[in-house]
Amino acid sequence: xxxxxxxxxxxxxxxxxxxxxxxxxxxxxxxxxxxxxxxxxxxxxxxxxxxxxxxxxxxxxxxxxxxxxxxxxxxxxxxxxxxxxxxxxxxxxxxxxxxxxxxxxxxxxxxxxxxxxxxxxxxxxxxxxxxxxxxxxxxxxxxxxxxxxxxxxxxxxxxxxxxxxxxxxxxxxxxxxxxxxxxxxxxxxxxxxxxxxxxxxxxxxxxxxxxxxxxxxxxxxxxxxxxxxxxxxxxxxxxxxxxxxxxxxxxxxxxxxxxxxxxxxxxxxxxxxxxxxxxxxxxxxxxxxxxxxxxxxxxxxxxxxxxxxxxxxxxxxxxxxxxxxxxxxxxxxxxxxxxxxxxxxxxxxxxxxxxxxxxxxxxxxxxxxxxxxxxxxxxxxxxxxxxxxxxxxxxxxxxxxxxxxxxxxxxxxxxxxxx
Numbered sequence: 001x002x003x004x005x006x007x008x009x010x011x012x013x014x015x016x017x018x019x020x021x022x023x024x025x026x027x028x029x030x031x032x033x034x035x036x037x038x039x040x041x042x043x044x045x046x047x048x049x050x051x052x053x054x055x056x057x058x059x060x061x062x063x064x065x066x067x068x069x070x071x072x073x074x075x076x077x078x079x080x081x082x083x084x085x086x087x088x089x090x091x092x093x094x095x096x097x098x099x100x101x102x103x104x105x106x107x108x109x110x111x112x113x114x115x116x117x118x119x120x121x122x123x124x125x126x127x128x129x130x131x132x133x134x135x136x137x138x139x140x141x142x143x144x145x146x147x148x149x150x151x152x153x154x155x156x157x158x159x160x161x162x163x164x165x166x167x168x169x170x171x172x173x174x175x176x177x178x179x180x181x182x183x184x185x186x187x188x189x190x191x192x193x194x195x196x197x198x199x200x201x202x203x204x205x206x207x208x209x210x211x212x213x214x215x216x217x218x219x220x221x222x223x224x225x226x227x228x229x230x231x232x233x234x235x236x237x238x239x240x241x242x243x244x245x246x247x248x249x250x251x252x253x254x255x256x257x258x259x260x261x262x263x264x265x266x267x268x269x270x271x272x273x274x275x276x277x278x279x280x281x282x283x284x285x286x287x288x289x290x291x292x293x294x295x296x297x298x299x300x301x302x303x304x305x306x307x308x309x310x311x312x313x314x315x316x317x318x319x320x321x322x323x324x325x326x327x328x329x330x331x332x333x334x335x336x337x338x339x340x341x342x343x344x345x346x347x348x349x350x351x352x353x354x355x356x357x358x359x360x361x362x363x364x365x366x367x368x369x370x371x372x373x374x375x376x377x378x379x380x381x382x383x384x385x386x387x388x389x390x391x392x393x394x395x396x397x398x399x400x401x402x403x404x405x406x407x408x409x410x411x412x413x414x415x416x417x418x419x
Contacts, residue, residue: 001022001093001094001338001340002020002091002092002093002195002308002340003019003020003092003093003094004017004018004019004020004090004091004092005017005018005020005037005040005041005044005089005090005091005092006018006088006089006090006091007036007037007040007087007088007089008087008088008089008090009080009081009084009086009087009088010036010039010040010043010079010080010081010087010088010089011033011036011039011040011074011078011079011081012033012036012081012367012372012373012374013033013036013081013373013374013376014081014373016374016375016376017376018037018363018376019361019363019378020092020340020342020361021340021357021358021360021361022334022335022339022340022341022357022361023330023331023334023340023341023357023358023361024340024341024342024343024361024362024363025343025344025345025350025351025354025358025361025362025363026342026343026344026345026362026363026364026365027344027345027346027351027362027363027364027365027379027398027403028344028364028365028366028374028403028404029366029367029404031367032365032366032367032374033365033367033374033376034312034344034365035073035312035344036374037365037376038201038310038312038344039072039073039074040089041199041201041308041310041342042072042199042201043056043072043089044089044091044098044196044199045196045197045199045201046069047100047170047172047173047196048173048192048193048194048195048196048197048198048199049069049196049197050169050173050193051069051169052166052168052169053102053111053112053113053114053168053169053170054111054112054168055069055071056069056071056072057071057072057076057079057112058071058076059071076110080102080103080104081373082372085103086101086102086103086115087101087102087103088100088101088102088116089102091196093191093192093195093196094191094195095121095122096119096120096121096188096191096192096195097118097119097120098118098119098172098192098196099116099117099118099119100114100116100117100170100172101114101115101116101117102114102115103115111168112168113167113168114129114167114168114169114170114171115129116129117129117170117171117172119172119175119188119189119192121188126185126188126189127163127171127175127185129171163175163178163181165178172189172192172193173193175189176189176190176193195307198306198307198308199307199308199309199310200222200299200307200308200309200310201222201310202220202222202223202224202295202299202309202310202311203222203223203312204223204224204291204292204295204296204311205223205224206224206288206291206292206317208221208223208224208225209224209225209227209283209291209292209294209295210271210283210284210286210291211225212228212264212268212269212270212271213225213226213227213228213229213230213268213269214229214267214268214269215229215263215267215268215269216229217229217230218230218233219304220295220298220299220302224291224292224295227271227283227291227294227295227298228261228269228270228271228283229261229269230298230302231244231259231261231271231294231298232259232261232269233303234298234301234302234303235259235261237303240301240303241259243301244259244294244297244298244301245257245258245259247293247297247325247329248273248290248293248294248297250322250325251289251290251293251318251322251325252287252290254273254275254281254290255275255276255277256273256274256275256276257274257275257276258274259271259272259273259274260272260273260274260280270282270283271283273286287317288317289317289318289319289322292316292317292318293317293318293325293326296311296314296326296329296330297329300329300330300333300337300339300341301333305333305337305339306337306338306339307339307340308339308340308341308342309339309340309341309342310341310342310343311341311342311343311344312343312344313343313344313345313346314326314330314341314343314344314345314350315345315346315347315349315350320347320349323347323349323350323353324349324353326350327350327353327354327358331354331355331357331358346398347395348393348394348395348396348398348399349395350395351393351394351395351397351398352393352394352395352396354394359379359380359386359389359394360378360380361378362378362379362380362394363376363377363378363379364376364377364379364382364403364404364407366403366404366407366411368407368408368411369408375407375411377407377411379394379403382403382406382407382410383406383410385397388402
């Protein structure tokens with residue numbers, strides 16, 4: 001379970017922290033920085049997948065030039081906040097805290113390199129690149145390498161406790177592979193790697209969901225690819241199948257009683273909705289909202305669902321009168337199955353219908369007037385937010401720009417006090 005993510009000098013954030021719960025909702029105006037939070041999660045996800053910094057930022061290509069990983073959005077000079085020497089990302093994973101500071105090697109080729117890095121379990125350090133209270137060495141990158149501290153060294157004889165790794169790749173995914181590292185530390189590093197690697201970033205495209213799929217493809221693509229065969233696999237479990245049908249019947253006027261998966265001459269599997277009157281509706285005729293909702297059902301109800309799922313504009317294509325179904329689905333499944341969902345939204349209706357736990361994990365991203373950096377604030381901690389939510393509804397506060405207005409007053413006053 002990821003508990004928080006801190007962004008320091010990452011894109012348009014000077015130093016902000018997002019509180020992460022089972023279901024985390026992010027609101028804010030266009031160009032405020034919501035998508036930059038997604039990029040921060042993707043940066044850390046790239047670390048969990050074992051990529052180098054160049055691959056995380058610029059993309060990774062496999063055999064035949066096929067892209068395995070799309071790089072972080074924006075130009076190289078835009079990833080580290082303007083005029084700053086480095087960025088820092090820090091994430092809480094269960095009781096672990098992983099921190100990495102990344103800068104550029106301006107002396108040689110300007111490539112990204114690790115400057116500082118640490119992994120802690122509560123207050124206990126597992127490794128660090130910084131000297132603390134009498135440690136013998138301040139460990140800094142040099143000559144393409146970064147020295148990491150396995151355990152606290154107290155004498156020159158313990159120099160073997162230092163582990164040498166490359167500076168162009170986070171030490172987290174090198175550290176646990178070193179033979180000199182203890183099994184205890186290796187397993188701890190692996191837990192954090194799994195937490196970072198176990199994320200999905202879904203940008204569902206109805207056109208991709210309408211396409212037939214080859215048999216055996218049981219993982220939904222990031223744009224909704226392979227929906228027919230993923231659904232087919234889920235429907236092999238009668239209980240899961242009935243749950244899917246019930247949710248679809250609630251969402252749409254279609255009286256769906258079953259799914260069919262015919263194959264074409266090429267062997268590819270298609271998706272067909274079977275209604276109670278035996279009318280068959282193909283995925284090509286289904287609405288965009290129905291397909292998006294169905295794809296989210298496969299993600300949240302599938303047998304292998306785990307980790308963190310990030311959606312942008314999760315309500316897109318869902319009628320406002322039916323968004324409560326989507327909200328109920330996510331709130332139930334995150335509580336039941338231990339998965340996490342993070343989403344951005346502009347929907348006032350979604351905010352109005354959320355439960356108290358989701359309200360506590362809703363944050364607003366705002367770029368104040370005449371400021372070049374964005375801030376992140378939990379909505380529940382804004383003045384009178386809880387009271388006004390009950391009397392007026394959080395959706396009304398969003399559509400009336402109350403969130404941004406109150407931040408302009410409170411953050412503006414705080415800035416004047418600091419000056």
